Amino acid sequence: MEILYPNNFAKLFSTMLLVFQLFSDLNHTKDFNRESVSSIVWYQKSAEAKALYLQGYNIAISRLIEIRNNKPSETNLAVVLDIDETILDNSPFQAKLAYSFQNYNNILWSKWTSQKNADLLPGVARFFTVADSLGFEIFLVSNRYDYEQEVTLENLQRFKLPGLNEENIFLRKFESSKKDRRDTILSSYSIELLLGDNLGDFDDVFDTKSLEEREMNVMKNADKFGSKFIIFPNPMYGSWDDLLYKNTESSRSSETKSSMRKEVLKRSN
Ligand SMILES: [Mg+2]
Numbered sequence: 001m002e003i004l005y006p007n008n009f010a011k012l013f014s015t016m017l018l019v020f021q022l023f024s025d026l027n028h029t030k031d032f033n034r035e036s037v038s039s040i041v042w043y044q045k046s047a048e049a050k051a052l053y054l055q056g057y058n059i060a061i062s063r064l065i066e067i068r069n070n071k072p073s074e075t076n077l078a079v080v081l082d083i084d085e086t087i088l089d090n091s092p093f094q095a096k097l098a099y100s101f102q103n104y105n106n107i108l109w110s111k112w113t114s115q116k117n118a119d120l121l122p123g124v125a126r127f128f129t130v131a132d133s134l135g136f137e138i139f140l141v142s143n144r145y146d147y148e149q150e151v152t153l154e155n156l157q158r159f160k161l162p163g164l165n166e167e168n169i170f171l172r173k174f175e176s177s178k179k180d181r182r183d184t185i186l187s188s189y190s191i192e193l194l195l196g197d198n199l200g201d202f203d204d205v206f207d208t209k210s211l212e213e214r215e216m217n218v219m220k221n222a223d224k225f226g227s228k229f230i231i232f233p234n235p236m237y238g239s240w241d242d243l244l245y246k247n248t249e250s251s252r253s254s255e256t257k258s259s260m261r262k263e264v265l266k267r268s269n
Pocket residue numbers: 082083084085086196197198
């Protein structure tokens with residue numbers, strides 16, 4: 001008997017959403033997507049973005065060296081990395097959305113991931129080399145869907161990253177929270193360092209919270225940033241943007257989203 005996995009539901013939902021958008025939201029979507037252009041240009045063209053990735057990975061490498069010096073013979077040390085906008089650069093996909101008539105959906109996303117053409121971000125290769133040579137087990141925990149496992153692996157394998165192990169890649173089966181997948185790793189390893197572009201990559205204390213609660217929890221965990229948590233810049237998308245529109249009746253209207261973005265801005269007189 002064929003089982004209907006949530007992935008199939010997700011695909012069906014995305015298709016329905018796509019049809020809905022095409023008929024009801026065309027012009028607003030176009031305007032809304034174009035609002036992302038400056039963040040994508042910054043991400044792709046600013047040397048500052050590259051420098052921030054290098055800064056993050058350099059700090060991460062310093063931490064690995066310190067941790068290994070303190071625990072010279074531990075064999076169960078692990079690092080956990082997110083994939084998108086942490087290891088791989090998907091900004092060409094974001095640029096395509098910005099110039100198309102469609103919002104993000106899983107079908108468009110899968111079309112991009114199946115091309116296996118995402119580039120490696122600055123600093124990643126050196127981090128893998130050092131982590132592997134210092135005996136850290138490298139885990140990738142990503143909210144790419146489970147059905148993207150093969151294309152994701154093939155994309156990553158292009159870069160011949162030391163320590164990349166197919167069995168250590170945990171994609172999303174059901175829920176978006178990464179807590180359960182981190183707990184699975186914790187049952188055999190000590191997670192020493194987590195790297196990501198979204199707070200949810202680090203701890204469930206940041207999952208599905210309001211913008212205010214997330215900010216509060218960042219302040220509460222201030223000493224972990226740069227020591228256990230290494231965060232990378234992503235001005236293109238993320239929970240910070242999704243949460244702006246939470247509890248909005250017309251949560252799928254691009255016009256509403258666009259005006260809500262403007263409403264939250266702190267403005268001078
Ligand atoms: Mg990410």
